[in-house]
Amino acid sequence: MTTLVRPPLVTAPLPTTHSRLLAWVREVAELTRPAAIRWCDGSAAEWEELTGELVRAGTLIRLNPAVKPNSFYTRTDPTDVARVEDRTFICSRDEADSGPTNNWVAPEEMKATMTELYRGSMRGRTMYVLPFCMGPLDADQPMFGVEITDSAYVAISMGIMTRMGSDVLAAMSAGGDAPFVPCLHSVGHPLEPGEPDLPWPCNETKYISHFPEERMIWSYGSGYGGNSLLGKKCYSLRIASAIARDEGWLAEHMLILKLTSPAGKTYHLVAAFPSACGKTNLAMLEPTIPGWQVETLGDDIAWMRFGSDGRLYAVNPEYGFFGVAPGTGWHTNPNAMRTIERGNSLFTNVALTNDGDVWWEGQTPRPPSQLTDWMGRYWTPDQGPAGGTPREPAAHPNSRFCTPIKQCPILSEDFDSPTGVPIDAILFGGRRATTVPLVAEARDWAHGVFLGATLSSETTAAATGKVGVVRRDPMAMLPFLGYNVADYFSHWLELGKQHSGRLPQIFYVNWFRKKADGTFLWPGFGENGRVLKWAIERMEGTADAVDTPVGLVPAAGSLDVAGLHLTPAEVEAAVAFDADEWRTEVPLIEEWFDLIGERIPTELLTELDLLKSRLDED
């Protein structure tokens, strides 16, 4: 079913009877004035057609089918390479509800501004209507969305990242018209008659706006993933977190994995790490310790609800991986390599090899002798890009692969379960060169929420702005919260009180602690399985820990380091709690709590006092 109609959309047979959807599509078409409207069906034929058009337009390059079948490469405009946090807005009716960590503009004012930007913004382009569902379509309450976009790149990417197309559209009106989240996106580059298009149209003016009360998203000016694939961060985190607060569940920036011990016992873990801090890698972990096995359920987002048995269950709302390319290789994340090798993938801002394959820093120990870099320039390992400087990487640090989750060789068979998997442990982690030990176990739920609430990390290339600056990133949700951060902490604490019987155990981790020479103390990647093993053994009551002011860290000999090429002193340095470093950290936590202001729950202030008094005793 492919419906290509000319506005105002009344002449062709319409693919749905959903009246709110039809009215909205008509309204957007009248405002944005596209040359054509296409209802996407998510079929293979549609993928063929759209990728073909994008190749002709110069947006995509088809990769060598012998190495990457049915896969494509794109370079964005060099100014449109990451999420734009300073242009991201939570437009709640009351400013206080967006909280101290979000940008806020009153909804009516934002709508007025953006309506003028959208006026005629799709002229000369096709408007794509993408019906999608976050999470399984057979869920009790399927979470529908419809994205309207003038980008074919967004249309095919959403086809990978979400369950998208005719099945979803049919389900949306199967039992009466279902509610859905309207997601409007325009690259903001209309074409005048005869004007040639650009390979990557976008606009200097960017807005990524969320209307949490109306459950609605408006995005303008950027084609880059996190700003334009509106089912992902915008819906599944910012809008969903607001829905979850209202309905008593959690929408979190977390991977989901299943772990099987040598004895055959299974566990499920979720882990929240900020962008570009290791979620995709941990989700696809290949443990180095014998007998332990990981299966993947999700690498970025977890929706978690309490079941009738009182346990917390997690579902991954997504259908694909939008993973960081640099650092992904056979020695670090072989399962990601196997996933993309199967083809059907899009690569953005990586480097291109002479034989039509993709490359990025860390894929192989040494780069090929020549490449075309992410800006289309001739690049060599010695000289860097032509006209650039020798140390410029060939792939942008935030370059990405976009690939179907079903291709992951270790995907858990529970992936499509509408109720999800029961969670045994929650990990919070960041990228800290100092201070935070390799692993610490929280004393209880409130202490775990405190560890999550004060989580900190060095900024990365996943968002525009300076890289390497330490900032608080509560539960790795700082850029993804759809409401007031203080209310979010209260929500976590409240859920803990309501379900105190069988709560997951909370742990704090840091793979990124460094030695004085700047290299990592802990080898990471497959070796992180050792930390998961320790966490499981803590829950089983078989591993020893030392009580420190930040939590319970591994006692000497309790972390399995057999076969690891680290000296006992190095292991000790990785797991150590350092009181002086924490005395330096406390004022930063106080500053953070001051910023949050009066709405902060008292339990967290109590936890901070407890940390301080324990440090005084230390």
Ligand SMILES: Nc1nc2c(ncn2[C@@H]2O[C@H](COP(=O)(O)OP(=O)(O)OP(=O)(O)O)[C@@H](O)[C@H]2O)c(=O)[nH]1
């Ligand atoms: N040193 C070290 N680096 C790691 C480890 N895990 C991941 N990385 C690197 O950190 C970067 C980001 O890792 P990802 O797993 O893609 O991070 P992510 O949290 O999924 O990032 P987003 O997709 O932006 O949310 C990559 O360059 C990885 O190679 C680790 O255990 N140790």
Ligand SMILES: O=C([O-])CC(=O)C(=O)O
């Ligand atoms: O949202 C994006 O563009 C990519 C991503 O996963 C992140 O930044 O966390």
Ligand SMILES: [Mn+2]
């Ligand atoms: Mn990721």
